[in-house]
Amino acid sequence: MSENRQILIASIPSGPLSQSDFEVRTAPVPAYGDGEVLCRTLALTIGAGQRAGLQGSASYAGAPRAGVVMGGTGVAVVEESNAPEIRAGDLVVGPTGWQEFSVHPATALRRVEPGPDPALHLGVLGANGLTAYFGLLEVGKPRPGETVVVSAAAGSVGHIVGQIAKKQGCRVVGVAGSAEKCGLLVDELGFDAAVNYKDADFRAAFKAATPDRIDVYFDNTGGDILESALFRMNLRGRIVCCGVVSQYDTAHPAPGPRGVPGLLVNNRIRMEGFLVFDYLERYDEARRELLGWIERGELKPRTTEFQGLESASQAFVELLGGGTVGTTIVRL
Amino acid sequence: MSENRQILIASIPSGPLSQSDFEVRTAPVPAYGDGEVLCRTLALTIGAGQRAGLQGSASYAGAPRAGVVMGGTGVAVVEESNAPEIRAGDLVVGPTGWQEFSVHPATALRRVEPGPDPALHLGVLGANGLTAYFGLLEVGKPRPGETVVVSAAAGSVGHIVGQIAKKQGCRVVGVAGSAEKCGLLVDELGFDAAVNYKDADFRAAFKAATPDRIDVYFDNTGGDILESALFRMNLRGRIVCCGVVSQYDTAHPAPGPRGVPGLLVNNRIRMEGFLVFDYLERYDEARRELLGWIERGELKPRTTEFQGLESASQAFVELLGGGTVGTTIVRL
Numbered sequence: 001m002s003e004n005r006q007i008l009i010a011s012i013p014s015g016p017l018s019q020s021d022f023e024v025r026t027a028p029v030p031a032y033g034d035g036e037v038l039c040r041t042l043a044l045t046i047g048a049g050q051r052a053g054l055q056g057s058a059s060y061a062g063a064p065r066a067g068v069v070m071g072g073t074g075v076a077v078v079e080e081s082n083a084p085e086i087r088a089g090d091l092v093v094g095p096t097g098w099q100e101f102s103v104h105p106a107t108a109l110r111r112v113e114p115g116p117d118p119a120l121h122l123g124v125l126g127a128n129g130l131t132a133y134f135g136l137l138e139v140g141k142p143r144p145g146e147t148v149v150v151s152a153a154a155g156s157v158g159h160i161v162g163q164i165a166k167k168q169g170c171r172v173v174g175v176a177g178s179a180e181k182c183g184l185l186v187d188e189l190g191f192d193a194a195v196n197y198k199d200a201d202f203r204a205a206f207k208a209a210t211p212d213r214i215d216v217y218f219d220n221t222g223g224d225i226l227e228s229a230l231f232r233m234n235l236r237g238r239i240v241c242c243g244v245v246s247q248y249d250t251a252h253p254a255p256g257p258r259g260v261p262g263l264l265v266n267n268r269i270r271m272e273g274f275l276v277f278d279y280l281e282r283y284d285e286a287r288r289e290l291l292g293w294i295e296r297g298e299l300k301p302r303t304t305e306f307q308g309l310e311s312a313s314q315a316f317v318e319l320l321g322g323g324t325v326g327t328t329i330v331r332l
Numbered sequence: 333m334s335e336n337r338q339i340l341i342a343s344i345p346s347g348p349l350s351q352s353d354f355e356v357r358t359a360p361v362p363a364y365g366d367g368e369v370l371c372r373t374l375a376l377t378i379g380a381g382q383r384a385g386l387q388g389s390a391s392y393a394g395a396p397r398a399g400v401v402m403g404g405t406g407v408a409v410v411e412e413s414n415a416p417e418i419r420a421g422d423l424v425v426g427p428t429g430w431q432e433f434s435v436h437p438a439t440a441l442r443r444v445e446p447g448p449d450p451a452l453h454l455g456v457l458g459a460n461g462l463t464a465y466f467g468l469l470e471v472g473k474p475r476p477g478e479t480v481v482v483s484a485a486a487g488s489v490g491h492i493v494g495q496i497a498k499k500q501g502c503r504v505v506g507v508a509g510s511a512e513k514c515g516l517l518v519d520e521l522g523f524d525a526a527v528n529y530k531d532a533d534f535r536a537a538f539k540a541a542t543p544d545r546i547d548v549y550f551d552n553t554g555g556d557i558l559e560s561a562l563f564r565m566n567l568r569g570r571i572v573c574c575g576v577v578s579q580y581d582t583a584h585p586a587p588g589p590r591g592v593p594g595l596l597v598n599n600r601i602r603m604e605g606f607l608v609f610d611y612l613e614r615y616d617e618a619r620r621e622l623l624g625w626i627e628r629g630e631l632k633p634r635t636t637e638f639q640g641l642e643s644a645s646q647a648f649v650e651l652l653g654g655g656t657v658g659t660t661i662v663r664l
Contacts, residue, residue, distance in 0.1 A: 052594075222593050241593040256588030261554050261573040262384075264605030271603045273596030 004029045006069045006099035007312055012054055016249050017320055021054075022070060022098075022313040032103040035083045039076035039104060041096045041309075044330040045122035046072060046316050047156060048220075051248035070098040070312070073126065075118040086111060093121050098312050100332060123327030124160055124294065124301035125287050131242060131276040132160035133286045136218060137168075139274050140240045144169030146215035149232075151225045152245055153194060154181035154302075156327040161218045162191050163299050170216075173209045175225055177322040184325060189300060197225055207232065221246045227257035233269050241273040249320045302326025336361045338401045338431035339644055344386055348581050349652055353386075354402060354430075354645040364435040367415045371408035371436060373428045373641075376662040377454035378404060378648050379488060380552075383580035402430040402644070405458065407450040418443060425453050430644050432664060455659030456492055456626065456633035457619050463574060463608040464492035465618045468550055469500075471572045471606050476501030478547035481564075483557045484577055485526060486513035486634075488659040493550045494523050495631050502548075505541045507557055509654040516657060521632060529557055539564065553578045559589035565601050573605040581652045634658025 003026050010023040032038045050072065053064055064071060074096030078088050083106030086092065094109040096102045112121045123129060135157075142148050148165040152158045153174025162185065165172045174185040174194040182194035193209040195202060210232055217229040217239045223246030226239075233239070247254060264271060279286070293299035304324035306315040312330045319328045335358050342355040364370045382404065385396055396403060406428030410420050415438035418424065424441040428434045444453045455461060467489075474480050480497040484490045485506025494517065497504045506517040506526040514526035525541040527534060542564050549561040549571045555578030562571070579586060596603060611618070625631035636656035638647040644662045651660045 219593060226593060239593075241596040244594045244597065247594065255590055256592035258587055260588035260592050261551060261558060261571075261603070261605065262576045262579060264573040264603060265576065265607065266605070268605050268607060268610060270605075271593070271596060273593060273598070273600050273602075275597065275600060278600060 002029060003027075004099055004101040005309055006097075007309065009054070009064055009066050009068055009070050011066050012064075013249075017051060017054070017317055019313040019317055022316075024310060029101045030103045032080065032082055035105055036103050037078055037083055037086050037092070037106055037109060038080040039092060039094065039096060039102050039109070040079050041074045041076045041100055041102065041332050042091075043119045043122060043332065044072050044074040044096065044098060044309075044312060045119075045126065045128070045156075046312065046319055046328045046330065047128065048152075048245040048248055048319060049243055050316070051320055052244070055248070071095065072098055072312075073122060075112070075121050076102070081106075091118055093126065098309065100309060119303060119305075119327075119329045119331070120294075120301065122329060123156060123303055124290055124299070126327075127276055128156040128327055129160050129290050129301070130279070130283060130286055132157045132164060133290060134276055134279040134282070135240045135242050135274055136161050136164050136216070138279065139272050140216040140218060140238050142168045142170050142216045145171075147171045147173065147210055147212050147234075148216045148218065149173045149175065149210065149214050149229055150218040150220070151175045151197075151229070152220035152243070153185055153191070154325045155220060155245075157242060158218070158220055159185070159189055159302055159326055160299070163189055165216075166190050166192075167293070167298065171212070175206070175221075181325060184302075189302075203228060213237075216240065218242060222257075223247060223254060227259065230257055230259045230263055230269075233263070233267055235267050237267065237269050239269060239271040241271060245320075303329045306330045308332065334361060335359075336431060336433040337641055338429075339641060341386070341396055341398050341400055341402050343398050344396075345581075349383060349386070349649055351645040351649055354648075356642055361433045362435045364412065364414055367437055367439075368435050369410055369415055369418050369424070369438055369441060370412040371424060371426065371428060371434050371441070372411050373406040373408045373432055373434065373664050374423075375451045375454060375664065376404050376406040376428065376430060376641075376644060377451075377458065377460070377488075378644065378651055378660045378662065379460065380484075380577040380580055380651060381575055382648070383652055384576070387580070403427065404430055404644075405454060407444070407453050408434070413438070423450055425458065430641065432641060451635060451637075451659075451661045451663070452626075452633065454661060455488060455635055456622055456631070458659075459608055460488040460659055461492050461622050461633070462611070462615060462618055464489045464496060465622060466608055466611040466614070467572045467574050467606055468493050468496050468548070470611065471604050472548040472550060472570050474500045474502050474548045477503075479503045479505065479542055479544050479566075480548045480550065481505045481507065481542065481546050481561055482550040482552070483507045483529075483561070484552035484575070485517055485523070486657045487552060487577075489574060490550070490552055491517070491521060491634055491658055492631070495521055497548075497550075498522050499625070499630065503544070505546075507538070507553075513657060516634075521634075535560060545569075548572065550574060554589075555579060555586060559591065562589055562591045562595055562601075565595070565599055567599050569599060569601045571601060571603040573603060577652075635661045638662045640664065
């Protein structure tokens with residue numbers, strides 16, 4: 001425990017992200033002071049939104065720069081603690097970054113119960129699952145019988161959104177980027193239909209999959225899929241603006257969708273952005289409900305897993321390329 | 333009373349509207365049956381939104397076509413009535429269209445009290461004023477001390493929005509298309525600031541006029557002004573999507589604003605379209621409040637007036653060209 005393997009941002013990408021935008025370094029294990037905790041990372045989660053952070057100032061996550069450790073959320077075991085509320089051996093979730101060891105004030109960490117798989121805390125019980133939960137229920141406000149469409153539907157947030165919407169009695173349609181993902185959504189996760197946006201006949205298939213049009217569109221992508229959904233919205237439809245993955249992996253974000261604001265007026269559509277942090281004081285309540293659903297087999301969280309810290313950059317590139325399903329996890 | 337002068341749509345405009353898109357015709361005064369009322373138009377109102385109707389199917393107002401009488405709302409005196417609830421001599425507001433005489437079922441008309449100026453019923457007590465009232469208060473929900481920005485601020489809706497926002501204790505900034513309009517807003521209608529979007533330094537002036545950024549943006553224009561406002565919104569700001577006048581007088585609507593949906597997510601912005609008809613059951617309450625404000629001198633409605641039915645097409649073209657202030661009225 002004298003060396004700390006880390007992955008640094010080597011360069012801020014100007015086009016699609018590549019593994020060469022990262023580099024591995026070995027540094028000393030950091031020292032820790034009063035009220036601080038030394039953590040050893042067990043697993044990291046990588047989300048598409050982190051690519052937006054690499055675009056600089058436009059993101060809520062702040063502006064990373066070349067030469068620093070890549071940021072990210074991990075689950076870790078506490079090696080040593082100088083804080084009374086956390087003990088060595090505790091399991092915590094926190095902003096570990098892409099590295100083996102990290103030091104944090106105890107206030108930056110959340111203690112979690114050791115369960116069958118600590119990675120659960122990075123997915124459905126972490127920011128992804130909470131985003132799905134609050135975004136759908138509090139912003140989208142779906143009612144039984146309504147049609148809910150979700151984009152990036154096989155992704156970390158999307159696959160949870162669709163399953164929660166089914167529990168609300170909605171017709172659920174997923175938009176995803178491969179036939180395999182669409183098959184998974186319908187055959188294993190209970191979606192009513194799924195449409196591959198890469199298919200040449202996407203628009204016709206999308207229309208056929210939404211015969212009663214759309215009441216709630218949970219948007220993880222922006223771009224063309226958002227525009228297609230906007231033109232299928234019912235009167236008083238709601239668009240939950242959660243992410244813009246179509247625009248992350250580029251230096252030149254596209255203009256906004258046609259139909260904004262004209263269709264919003266004509267169809268009285270509400271389009272609303274949110275961040276899960278706004279619901280902080282309700283996290284525990286949501287986690288209890290999500291965990292209950294999982295334990296009763298009513299919610300099936302999915303992960304795609306990579307082994308070893310060095311695989312993190314590959315995992316990130318594959319995630320952005322659409323090669324992963326559910327929450328992307330890197331196990332150290 | 334044997335002839336009925338009418339203005340027809342001569343052609344659906346493919347670019348900017350011109351007076352030659354209309355033609356005058358003389359037709360017989362229409363017959364009326366059971367439950368119907370013969371009306372003589374006293375004054376018409378023309379709104380920019382009617383240009384959207386001439387774009388065809390995209391509008392909520394339905395698709396007009398060449399050869400029919402141009403639609404529109406008027407205040408009229410009842411000449412003859414076959415309906416028990418309306419009597420000859422009553423003053424009514426209804427869908428008279430651009431013509432001297434029209435026949436309507438009594439249910440399509442609203443009886444109004446004869447006041448000092450019947451045209452008041454077409455402006456601040458009609459759809460324009462109600463749109464300002466409900467859009468600002470129910471969709472925008474401004475709080476005292478917040479900054480409210482309104483575009484087309486010297487227009488029929490905008491100049492009412494700004495004055496109501498002042499009554500809520502807000503800082504109010506108008507965006508308009510000439511120095512004269514900006515002067516009127518600040519000097520006569522009580523706006524805190526007004527910015528001319530045609531000025532070369534508009535962006536700098538807009539920024540200077542919104543030092544605390546924007547909490548509520550009441551959008552009558554879409555286009556570049558919407559985009560500028562979007563980039564100045566505060567966290568949890570609200571954009572009231574009321575109209576898209578920048579896109580009406582064209583056959584080729586522009587793409588949506590940059591920043592949708594990315595900025596909506598980062599700043600948790602709600603962007604919501606509405607139509608005043610959704611608040612039908614609260615019209616009387618709103619009219620009472622608006623009238624009270626006018627009578628106490630706290631709300632100053634403005635009109636630009638044209639004389640004679642034949643001036644309607646000129647009025648419409650001037651309105652779209654930014655040559656009118658307040659509600660555009662054509663008196664017959």
